[in-house]
Amino acid sequence: MFIGLLVLAGIYLSMRSNLPSVESLRDLQWQTPMQIFSADGKLISQFGEKKRIPLTLEEMPQQLINAILATEDDRFYLHFGVDPIGMGRAILGQIIGQNKGGASTITMQVARNFFLTREQTYVRKIREIFISFHIESLLTKDEILTLYMNKISLGHRSFGFGAAAQVYYGKDVKDLTLAQIAVLAGLPKAPSTLNPISRPDRAKQRRAVVLQRMFSAGYITAQQLSDANNAPISAKKHGAEIELSAPYIAEMAHQEMIDRFGKETAYTGGFKVFTTVTSHLQHAAQQALINNILAYDIRHGYRGALASLRSVNEESITTKEANNQADLIPITTEEAIAALSSWPSYHHLEPAVVTAVFEQTADITLKNGSNATLDWSALSWARAYINDDKQGPAPTSANEILALGDVIMVAKTTSGYRLSQVPDVSAALVSLNTDNGAIKAAVGGFSFQQSQFNRVTQAKRQVGSNIKPFIYSAALANGYTLASIVNDAPINQWDRSTGVVWRPKNSPPVYSGEIRLRLALAQSKNVIAVRLLRAVGLDNIIPYLALFGFNPHDLPRNESLALGSASLTPLEVATGFATFANGGFLVTPYLIERIEDSFGNIIFQANPAIACDECNTGEAEPTALLQADTMSKDVDNFEAALTNNTINKAPRVISAQNAFLMTEALNSAIWGADWNIKPYWQGTGFRARSLNRRDIAGKTGTTNQAKDAWFSGYSRRLVTTSWIGFDDPSRNLGQTSYNANLGKQQTTGKEFGAKSAQPAWINFMKVALADLPIEPFTQPDALLSVRIDKASGKLTTKTDRSSRFEYFELGTAPTEYVSQDLSSEILDGGNTEENSELEIFD
Template sequence: MFSIKNLLKTGAVLIFIGFLALAGIYMSMRANLPSVESLKDLQWQTPMQIFSADGKLISQFGEKKRIPLTLEEMPQQLINAILATEDDRFYLHFGVDPIGMARAIIGQLTGQNKGGASTITMQVARNFFLSREQTYVRKIREIFISFHIESLLSKDEILTLYMNKISLGHRSFGFGAAAQVYYGKDVKELTLAQIAVLAGLPKAPSTMNPISRPDRALQRRAVVLQRMYISDYITAEEMSAANKEPITAIKHGAEIELSAPYIAEMAHQEMVDRFGKEAAYTGGYKVFTTVTSKLQYAAQQAVVNNIFSYDQRHGYRGPINTLRPLDDQAKTNSTSDSSEITMAPITNEEIIAALAPLSSYHSIEPAVVTAIFERAAKVTLQDGSEVNINWQGLAWARAYINDDKQATPPTVASDILALGDIVMVAPTEDSYRLSQLPEVSSALISLATDNGAIKAAVGGFSFQQSQFNRVTQAKRQVGSNIKPFIYSAALDSGYTLASIVNDAPINQWDRSSGVVWRPKNSPPVYSGEIRFRLALAQSKNVIAVRLLREVGLDKVIPYLARFGFNPVDLPRNESLALGSASLTPLEVATGFATFANGGFLITPYLIERIEDSFGKVLFQANPAIACDRCDETTETLTKANDVSSDSIDSIELVTSEHEPLPPIPIIKAPRVISAQNAFLMTEALNSAIWGADWNIKPFWQGTGFRARALKRKDIAGKTGTTNQAKDAWFSGYSRRLVTTSWIGFDNPSRNLGQTSYNSNLGKAQTTGKEFGAKSAQPVWINFMKEALADLPVEPFEQPEALMSVRIDKLSGKLTTKTDRSSQFEYFELGTAPTEYISQDISSEILDGGDPDISTEDGIFE
């Protein structure tokens, strides 16, 4: 009895000494212990995701993959699996499990491994604040931090932190991300077998994950299922069924639903500018852009198809490389009905080695020519499959000589290909066709005219090939795309659509250079006296110069700056009238939007809203709106992109859960030209597409007549080509959408050239000199065909203070005639002609140039 009493006393003393020692250790470490207050306001290191306006994932930025979830969003079976495997007494202990700790200590003393006794709370402490070093000091710090965490947070909050923070291999953190990485699923879609695999990962994510070590993942899964069964979370039948399932995990990336890398990079750069690189990459931001998947896809298809069309009509530049020198090729073996060139077989090893370093772009991929027939060829692709190219896929490939010249069309396949050639090919509906990586570049930008929302943007043929965004970064000479702004300045200075201007050659001595400046029309055809409207529709160069002279550079440059153009980019000489200014497609489209929206300068924007990882709206765009009567009603709109200019005064913000936020006031865009000026310019630019006179010689039609294919009268636009056709443009708009397309070479020494007729291709081909209407306008037409399909026909609204009177086509004077010599024209009040024609001169009307040559213009020396 005495010995037991002494033993109890000794034990009590030792326990007391132990508590004192523990308190002493705590006091000595307290200053160096991290604060866990930050856990209450945790910022997850979650990748930034970029979405389209209709919620399709465009891209993801950031190395760590994490999808934060609340405990309610996690399936109960997963929670049960974690508790059974990692800490079955989690809801019973105070951060440290005495039973588990005792078991671990006994195991260490007896040499048996009984586990590390780490509870879920202790793992949270380690994952957030400590390293994984195996030392007693770290373990003691881990225990102290666990106590503090338990005093601050509830058990559910701690479990939520654990399930979102834990590293689970392949750069996935938390079970939401792991479900996506390993199975490409939402965590709620996982089967019991898949849940058990993930629940087994915390022990050793690098060596037990089902991708790197499926055998060990299988063994670990069995352990998890066994523990779930022992804890009474699953039945024996469920355990048996799950154990029989195979390991099905494969690595999944982010599920990109809309590949739009130029858009993604624009949004990414704006986010970095807003938040800094580290915060942008780890803050878990969900960035919703203004682009819609339908329009973005249509824009990308239009640009890529047009680039291929241009590139292939200029000829085939030959193979990337060859596996067989010509001398090594066998002679032609002839049969009665076909001729086939053969050679020593190319081995699979040779093909794999040759194609491995080569990339695919869009639909084109590398291949090796392994057989050539009279009018067909066989090629092997990177995956080892063999495909045929028929004559329809080869006939285009006459040899490229230079940008202005192509060789004679091929007659047999051997005119084009040789055995062992490494080429690019593209699939067709029923076969493959020969292709090549284009050298020409292009861009397209489309904006909502009322608020500047970017609806689609394509910065080049392939972001993989070149990350240079020609929409925002390429300042190129704009050619005749500048003329509408010169003409607008002339209207502002007293001209009307019926004003008569002299379309005659200009010869001007330049003292500074010692030469005569002779700007020319393109083509060099002159119509004499011609009306203002027709001059713009036919893009008369010399008239643009005359108007610039009349208005004066000192007025024109500040006037053009109203449209958002930087005066530094506007040359202070008369070449400005011919488009020598260098602007980006985005700047050009912004300028044209002013005509479309009735005279307002909008500011382009891409990010509609930013949410945190839990869907809370952190930022909502509030763009300036093009409208005069924003304050007349109290109607609210749920999306700034859908605004009209007639009746708005506020925008009601909506979170991802559709919880309304307080409305924000509408900001009015600045008016930079009058509504009357904008309407009259739209009328003239409509004539560039729809204007024509086929009844009286010598006839004429506008340079943008090809856009009539859209069968929409509610559009307007302007072509543009620069000197030597180095750049080609088309800018056009409807009431709600403005789009600019550009094509040219990144190398400024190259021009777009010209093409001759290819007898292999029939009548449906583009030939002759390249210019805006041939090279850039097809992109615009193909894109707008899709874009306008969802927009009803909406004529441009005639503003107040305008009148329409009948004028004589030749003189621009008033007339009482109602025959083909007259038409109605719009005028601002007080500017209409007051004089009538004095005699019948309708038979002598001269309205423009020959329709066969009045196509396009440029800057000419």
């Protein structure tokens, strides 16, 4: 025995230098997953292979602690790291060839889990014992127990009891029942074979052992023992408790975190990433985009079933006749469920199998085995899709649409189910705080599950007439005014390099002759934009457009630039429009507001550039600057930044006067109209009047052949861009004819910005503007307002409908009065169509 003790002492001395330090145990960095949150604290997503939710001992329920002690180490608070009684029992068992239980204490398991492998050797066991002695000398019992309960592997990639409660029961650990606690407490012995998802029978047996030991130790009563033993095994696999589904936002934040910290650190550092998006705005953006896509898809017709479980000999029998054939084999529920297992669901769309077709109804079986009936109101929209420009006739019976065995998509509604389909068309919507670039909402497509391509940041598409405000801004900076008269007449230009004549046209091809700039922009006159580009000069236009954040390499060096041939992302377009909204400053979009480590310490706090003149002097009131982000900015932090003069100031890129004048013109694109004097007109964005807000401005945009449709618009504090188009650039948005089954409230005719993209913008802004008070755009200094004659742009003394007040920068107002009465010849615009949607002719 003496020799044995000397040997052990020698081994201990040889290993002591390799034993863990107190710092490595007390300053432990848990390998916890990265979590992405909204600005209001809603969990958006979680990234990381290991699931762990570190908890303090105080945060763990006492019943769980009792279950662990009773099952794993009932003398934990009595021994010194090694339990002599347990060790002696295990050695005796080895000698007599019987299993007398393991000798590992909780301290020894901590030693093994943190510093050793699970190999079964005597050397490893001796090292485990020595490390246990060392741990006991460094840490308190409570600290050791906390390490154990957070480190232990419990199956399904969950580590620690906080994560296991979420994985198996979708609950916080404090909300677990005694039966559920006993199941989890039984997992450390063999998490792969005792977990209640893979082996519920063995989990139940192990639970009984845990409960019996708790009863024997006096932790629970006989009644609690009986109730818990009789409880069902209710575990099923749960993911992270997502409170806000925003996968495109999550992926944007995820990628930025990898860029900042590297993949391994980002996934295991336990970072909590708080984004700038607010949950209700993100939800509103998603609903607006999805509803707009589905509306577009429905009006263009039904593309048919995804698949069919019943084939029909088309040479001998038509599909319509086949539906009435008694000899067709019925679809069983089991067959339907098996067939649907491979078809995914998207949002509120889910797959179903048609099990019967009647005159104007159809029966379906859903993926979960339930049955439903599609009535005629759920089917009547589904005329046949022929191509993007043509649809079949309105159906009159259900068997013109569906056949027995069709695999289809249906949408859940308040009254039941409606026939639907996964859209082919794509879309994007992004909204920014105009004063600091904070992304308040972003949706990169119909479904992240369907396509991970984020069209907000990755899709460079031709912008169409969305480029015109920037062309007009350049014109204002080069001597033009909103009252300047430009000739709206066809352009014919011979191009020697191509050998063809370039003829940019208005869309529709209606020309108004001499017209004021305000009206030309409101009606989106194409040839006016070209004439303004020529007047400013291409060499001046491209550097000017770069001031708004556009990459000069994305701007073609030819006159088609004036018609929107540049390809930009929706995020870039929204950033450019923010400059008009905030009074002339270029803000930088950002998504991550702050990053916390696993202990809640802030390791990164965004310091965005703020659009303000006041902060340049240090004289601004904090309350004025706080308006820069009314939905997420922390008041104390903002006031502290102001006091310490650490406000990051956004660069001014255009004058406040220019920005105000452009906003005035873009307000006319929504609110401008004249129905009393021929030929009548209204702005291309007139549909936004439904918001009943005068403090908004915006611009439609449609490219050649309507391959892309846009609407960008803003209030003083929020700018939003909506885009719709096909990922396949060969397809255009097409047109639709009247569907007799849908009534009068339907969209028909050619697709363009106001019809195709603006509805999503309107529906989103209806929610977003409800959070913001009416705030007119502030008129800056060095502007004056004078009454002008509408036809000539000259001064007038008349106060009738032939005149209006117009804004001018000092020194640019007209000085000449109109010399004759032109009230009968007022040229205020085109026609009553969506007058000026763009076509690009190369």
